[in-house]
Amino acid sequence: xxxxTDFGELATRSGEWMRGTGPESDIxxxxxxxxxxxxxxxxxxxxxxxxxxxxxxxxVRAKMEKLEGWKEVHYFxxxxxxxxxxxxxxxxxxxxxxxADADGARGVAVSPTEQFSVMVNEEDHLRIQVMHSGLDLxxxxxxxxxxxxxxxxxxxxxxxSTFGYLxxxxxxxxxxxxxxxxxxxxALVITRQIEKVFRSMQRINVTVRGLYGEGSQYxxxxxxxxNQTTLGRSETELVELVGDNVVPRIxxxxxxxxxxxxxxxxQDLHDDxxxxxxxxxTAKKISxxxxxxxxxKVRLGLNLGLIDDLAxxxxxxxxxxxxxxxxxxxxxxxxxxxxxNVERATYLQRHLSDAFGD
Amino acid sequence: MKxxxxxxxxxxxxxxxxxxxxxxxxxxxxxxxxGFLQKEEANPVASIASALAKQLDLGQTKKELEELDxxxxxxxxxxxxxxxxxxxxxxxxxxxxFASDLTxxxxxxxxxxxxxxxxxxxxxxxxxxxxxxxxxxxMEEAVEREDYEKASELRDELRxxxxxxxxxxxx
Numbered sequence: 001x002x003x004x005t006d007f008g009e010l011a012t013r014s015g016e017w018m019r020g021t022g023p024e025s026d027i028x029x030x031x032x033x034x035x036x037x038x039x040x041x042x043x044x045x046x047x048x049x050x051x052x053x054x055x056x057x058x059x060v061r062a063k064m065e066k067l068e069g070w071k072e073v074h075y076f077x078x079x080x081x082x083x084x085x086x087x088x089x090x091x092x093x094x095x096x097x098x099x100a101d102a103d104g105a106r107g108v109a110v111s112p113t114e115q116f117s118v119m120v121n122e123e124d125h126l127r128i129q130v131m132h133s134g135l136d137l138x139x140x141x142x143x144x145x146x147x148x149x150x151x152x153x154x155x156x157x158x159x160x161s162t163f164g165y166l167x168x169x170x171x172x173x174x175x176x177x178x179x180x181x182x183x184x185x186x187a188l189v190i191t192r193q194i195e196k197v198f199r200s201m202q203r204i205n206v207t208v209r210g211l212y213g214e215g216s217q218y219x220x221x222x223x224x225x226x227n228q229t230t231l232g233r234s235e236t237e238l239v240e241l242v243g244d245n246v247v248p249r250i251x252x253x254x255x256x257x258x259x260x261x262x263x264x265x266x267q268d269l270h271d272d273x274x275x276x277x278x279x280x281x282t283a284k285k286i287s288x289x290x291x292x293x294x295x296x297k298v299r300l301g302l303n304l305g306l307i308d309d310l311a312x313x314x315x316x317x318x319x320x321x322x323x324x325x326x327x328x329x330x331x332x333x334x335x336x337x338x339x340x341n342v343e344r345a346t347y348l349q350r351h352l353s354d355a356f357g358d
Numbered sequence: 359m360k361x362x363x364x365x366x367x368x369x370x371x372x373x374x375x376x377x378x379x380x381x382x383x384x385x386x387x388x389x390x391x392x393g394f395l396q397k398e399e400a401n402p403v404a405s406i407a408s409a410l411a412k413q414l415d416l417g418q419t420k421k422e423l424e425e426l427d428x429x430x431x432x433x434x435x436x437x438x439x440x441x442x443x444x445x446x447x448x449x450x451x452x453x454x455x456f457a458s459d460l461t462x463x464x465x466x467x468x469x470x471x472x473x474x475x476x477x478x479x480x481x482x483x484x485x486x487x488x489x490x491x492x493x494x495x496x497m498e499e500a501v502e503r504e505d506y507e508k509a510s511e512l513r514d515e516l517r518x519x520x521x522x523x524x525x526x527x528x529x
Contacts, residue, residue, distance in 0.1 A: 041490040047448035049498040158450035164473025232470020
């Protein structure tokens with residue numbers, strides 16, 4: 001395992017899950033599973049002394065260093081990183097906002113392709129996560145299951161014969177497993193059916209949460225679907241509930257809505273998409289919310305064949321790299337909000353004109 | 359006041375602050391509040407758990423509840439009251455110590471009380487792990503009252519137990 005604080009390399013490329021490939025990737029951005037695990041011989045995080053946290057972090061790090069095949073895994077000591085660097089990891093979805101903002105000894109191990117990360121001292125001692133591009137939950141489960149086996153071979157987990165894997169919050173107990181599928185649903189938003197679709201989901205133990213742009217007038221039209229319960233169903237059942245039962249239904253609704261938009265108002269949609277691309281490639285300053293809003297339209301246009309010469313992976317990459325910490329890492333200096341808006345516009349202009357080859 | 363969704367009296371008043379349009383106050387009967395709180399993961403998990411934990415009150419007399427609140431884990435020292443208010447447990451042993459009190463909560467959250475799924479290949483000797491957690495707590499308390507001699511004794515004992523674990527790993 002490599003201890004590192006160097007983000008230069010990470011900043012210029014994007015993680016495997018951002019490629020924009022994989023099954024149903026016109027609608028499904030990514031498939032993620034996380035497992036919550038705790039060490040058997042320490043109190044849960046809230047009850048830990050500073051010394052306990054240090055011991056946990058050291059113990060886990062030392063065990064991970066000895067694991068086979070972990071030579072190329074990066075380890076970030078979050079306590080040592082600057083706020084911008086921690087924010088950068090949040091934007092890449094490698095760590096949670098909670099662990100980024102917390103205090104005390106904590107860290108994260110990240111695989112070179114960014115497909116997996118293991119947070120140490122989050123709400124639970126270990127939060128293992130695996131993320132793939134597109135709808136790919138079965139192989140995500142296979143990967144995280146063997147990662148969990150590997151960690152378990154050297155770390156004794158807190159486990160109860162009735163309640164399963166023990167977690168600090170009883171909402172995660174049992175499997176400790178949370179499946180999250182990120183969906184891009186612009187057509188359901190435009191046709192105002194999104195609320196209705198989600199209301200119909202609530203009876204089947206899944207939760208839906210809007211991502212990005214919350215609380216602002218712009219939305220990126222991204223939604224995350226997760227299992228609500230973790231106890232009483234096996235890991236495979238939970239994966240199937242979300243991946244085979246719920247998500248395909250939402251995909252079908254979104255496809256129908258997209259077809260409806262093409263049938264009933266192709267010109268309006270084409271106009272909207274083209275204007276969005278126009279704003280993104282010519283604006284001189286632009287906020288991150290506005291960027292998400294227009295990138296979402298462009299992503300839709302691209303998937304419907306209204307624009308070509310651009311790859312979905314490029315759009316995914318722009319979503320990430322126009323976020324505040326990424327812009328600042330790419331520039332190599334701190335930028336105020338107004339400076340970021342100018343920098344973001346410049347960045348978009350450069351990358352979109354590159355993509356068009358002029 | 360009546361529940362927003364039915365004719366029953368509203369006994370839960372929930373302010374939802376994650377709505378894009380700003381905060382929204384909900385007036386709900388018990389049944390609808392339960393449904394609302396369960397489906398809403400946008401709130402920090404803590405608030406759900408504490409809300410659900412508060413539902414334990416229903417059907418319990420005040421005296422019973424006061425007694426339950428005072429009940430504390432002998433290993434980590436957390437009281438049920440503290441758990442109810444934070445939604446977070448103190449150590450793995452709490453699941454055994456508070457098992458009968460947690461069961462209704464599990465039903466509420468998961469609609470289930472028993473794990474089915476993966477099991478670790480190695481199992482911990484629960485007594486020994488609990489003892490180690492207790493030693494860590496006693497050590498911290500000794501440091502706090504500046505009894506460094508005691509703290510160092512406890513640390514040595516912990517190290518011995520940890521090394522026994524390492525030895526077991528290697529074999």
